[in-house]
Amino acid sequence: MVRGRITGLAVSDVRFPTSLGHHGSDAMHPDPDYSAAYVVIETDARDGLKGYGLTFTLGKGTEVVVCAVNALSIHVVNKDLEEIVSDFRGFYRQLTSDGQLRWIGPEKGAVHLATAAVLNAVWDLWAKQEGKPLWKLLVDMDPKQLLSCIDFRYITDALTEEEAHEILQNGLLGKTEREEQVLKHGYPAYTTSCAWLGYPDQQLKQLCTDALKDGWTRFKVKVGADLQDDIRRCRLFREMIGPDKTLMLDANQRWEVKEAIEWVTKLAEFKPLWIEEPTSPDDILGHAAISKALAPLGIGVATGEQCHNRVIFKQLLQAKALSYLQIDSCRLGSVNENLSVLLMAKKFQIPVCPHAGGVGLCELVQHLIIFDYISVSGSLENRMCEYVDHLHEHFKYPVVIQKASYVPPQDAGYSTEMKEDSVRKFQFPQGEIWQKLLSKP
Numbered sequence: 001m002v003r004g005r006i007t008g009l010a011v012s013d014v015r016f017p018t019s020l021g022h023h024g025s026d027a028m029h030p031d032p033d034y035s036a037a038y039v040v041i042e043t044d045a046r047d048g049l050k051g052y053g054l055t056f057t058l059g060k061g062t063e064v065v066v067c068a069v070n071a072l073s074i075h076v077v078n079k080d081l082e083e084i085v086s087d088f089r090g091f092y093r094q095l096t097s098d099g100q101l102r103w104i105g106p107e108k109g110a111v112h113l114a115t116a117a118v119l120n121a122v123w124d125l126w127a128k129q130e131g132k133p134l135w136k137l138l139v140d141m142d143p144k145q146l147l148s149c150i151d152f153r154y155i156t157d158a159l160t161e162e163e164a165h166e167i168l169q170n171g172l173l174g175k176t177e178r179e180e181q182v183l184k185h186g187y188p189a190y191t192t193s194c195a196w197l198g199y200p201d202q203q204l205k206q207l208c209t210d211a212l213k214d215g216w217t218r219f220k221v222k223v224g225a226d227l228q229d230d231i232r233r234c235r236l237f238r239e240m241i242g243p244d245k246t247l248m249l250d251a252n253q254r255w256e257v258k259e260a261i262e263w264v265t266k267l268a269e270f271k272p273l274w275i276e277e278p279t280s281p282d283d284i285l286g287h288a289a290i291s292k293a294l295a296p297l298g299i300g301v302a303t304g305e306q307c308h309n310r311v312i313f314k315q316l317l318q319a320k321a322l323s324y325l326q327i328d329s330c331r332l333g334s335v336n337e338n339l340s341v342l343l344m345a346k347k348f349q350i351p352v353c354p355h356a357g358g359v360g361l362c363e364l365v366q367h368l369i370i371f372d373y374i375s376v377s378g379s380l381e382n383r384m385c386e387y388v389d390h391l392h393e394h395f396k397y398p399v400v401i402q403k404a405s406y407v408p409p410q411d412a413g414y415s416t417e418m419k420e421d422s423v424r425k426f427q428f429p430q431g432e433i434w435q436k437l438l439s440k441p
């Protein structure tokens with residue numbers, strides 16, 4: 001039973017100095033400090049439960065998102081949780097339609113990242129009050145309730161509410177078996193942690209050796225800064241993993257459309273499954289052109305981690321611009337908007353392979369993809385969820401990986417809660433870690 005009035009919302013700027021070790025680096029983000037605008041909501045309910053939410057950012061970007069969260073808080077504080085979840089579509093619409101704030105969106109950029117952080121906290125609290133991990137809360141909802149969380153505005157030309165209902169209704173068939181299956185075997189994952197762009201070859205080799213020993217069979221390599229480097233690194237990687245394991249490439253938006261086609265053609269000998277973010281995330285027709293040109297080489301296009309919202313995903317699907325759809329738990333408007341994208345992907349028969357390269361993204365997105373498997377897609381074919389081996393130690397309920405698969409979380413909530421000590425130490429700029437770093441000459 002949902003309960004309580006939201007009495008407070010606090011937001012912190014939490015940054016991890018990952019750029020010092022080039023962790024998370026790519027062709028466009030050479031110095032990423034994995035960071036989060038971290039939200040905590042409290043209620044007046046006697047249970048003492050709090051909701052924790054975050055959105056993923058990089059360093060300086062965090063302060064802008066923190067401001068946006070504060071600006072949105074007026075829509076949250078003093079609201080009854082029951083009121084929110086009984087009309088979640090309406091609440092989502094309220095947050096994303098603020099007449100003044102939407103001018104700096106709408107549903108994109110800092111204000112949408114802030115929406116994600118706030119709503120992620122609400123979902124965490126709801127799941128905690130129900131005593132279920134978020135994936136299970138979703139799996140146990142009936143189709144009508146799930147639909148009542150989704151704002152279908154701007155996507156009905158691709159997916160109507162009636163079609164979405166039919167998808168969810170069909171998803172009921174075999175649901176129990178799939179839940180048992182995923183609880184037993186986990187959800188398949190791939191790793192990006194061996195081959196960030198700033199890692200020297202020696203480190204890459206060592207990490208790849210370790211990952212192979214740990215049973216990883218799917219790997220992503222960063223490319224896009226220098227063709228000769230890419231050829232060398234891809235060759236090295238392919239030789240180490242052998243011909244049968246899966247290799248993916250990620251350019252993080254580095255190229256022009258024509259350049260992307262030419263560059264990736266030169267890497268085709270390494271048999272990548274996909275090229276991720278070959279060009280601007282806003283360029284739908286560019287992605288379509290790249291997809292068409294690379295299809296004869298057996299290379300698909302993957303994108304989504306910087307797709308603003310469901311409308312961009314809709315167009316990517318309509319334009320046949322992608323072969324793998326990468327939802328992100330913290331860029332889209334939380335669970336609500338991700339549900340609409342999962343349903344569109346199902347309708348267009350495009351596999352969802354979530355993005356998780358960032359702090360906390362693995363913790364959150366595992367819930368969405370496990371739900372997707374059980375209740376929407378019903379399939380594991382061509383599907384896997386990204387895993388990066390960074391910063392899990394700062395979370396109270398960190399992800400568990402076994403045999404290169406995500407083990408479904410059992411703790412109640414959305415796995416969003418960070419350890420208090422970590423938040424204190426890594427808060428920017430007052431945390432002790434930053435005080436030390438900033439005082440260095």
Ligand SMILES: C[C@H](O)[C@@H](O)CC(=O)C(=O)O
Pocket residue numbers: 023024025026029032192250252305355356357358386
């Ligand atoms: C800046 C991030 O680390 C980004 O490179 C992550 C990413 O593209 C991915 O995980 O995919």
Ligand SMILES: [Mg+2]
Pocket residue numbers: 250252276277305355357
């Ligand atoms: Mg990527």
